Amino acid sequence: MIVTTSRVGAVAVVTVSGELDLHTARDLMTSVDDVLTEPGLGGVVIDLTGVSFLGSSGLGTLAELATRAPASRRPDESPVPVRLVSAPDNRAVIRPWETMNLQQILPLHADVAAALADLG
Numbered sequence: 001m002i003v004t005t006s007r008v009g010a011v012a013v014v015t016v017s018g019e020l021d022l023h024t025a026r027d028l029m030t031s032v033d034d035v036l037t038e039p040g041l042g043g044v045v046i047d048l049t050g051v052s053f054l055g056s057s058g059l060g061t062l063a064e065l066a067t068r069a070p071a072s073r074r075p076d077e078s079p080v081p082v083r084l085v086s087a088p089d090n091r092a093v094i095r096p097w098e099t100m101n102l103q104q105i106l107p108l109h110a111d112v113a114a115a116l117a118d119l120g
Contacts, residue, residue, distance in 0.1 A: 002050075003031045010042030011119055013112060017050030020058030028058070032065050036080060043119040047085040047112055048093045059100050066105045083115035084108045 001018035012035040016028060028046075035044060046062065048054070066082045084106050086093040097108060109115040 001027060003028060005031060005035055007038070008045075008112075008116060010040055011045055011116055012038060012041060012043075013045045013047060015047040015050070017052075019053040019055070020048070020051050020061075021053060021055035022057040025055075025057040025061040029061050029065070041080055043081045043083065045083050045085060045112055045115040045119070047115075049085060049087050049090065051086070051090070051093050054093050054096045056096075059096055059102070062106055063100075063102060081119055082106065083118055085110070085112050085115050087111075 001016060001020060001024035004015045006013045006015070014028075014031055014035060018024070020028060032044060032046070035041065044065070046065070062084065067079050084097070086097070086108060088094065088110055094108075097106070102108075107118060109118060
């Protein structure tokens, strides 16, 4: 798995490619934890367009990231909003995401522009 990060205004974009599974999920968590320390962060977009396999550990990590707050935030503050991106035809991501019914906590968008627009 390869993880890269970039910034679009106040939003961090974390791009993932390869397999997101038991062996790589911790690497994604570490990358997002690093991003959560950045000042002025208003949201995180995790781009899964290049993911070829999404296992249960990867799904669990994504669900946990949806509720994770930076250490610098007060306990009464909301977590940083997280949005996912995956092309509608990427069954490696869409199928497990739908099966686990993650729509309520992890909105999924067809591209990064739509995810950024959703974050406002």
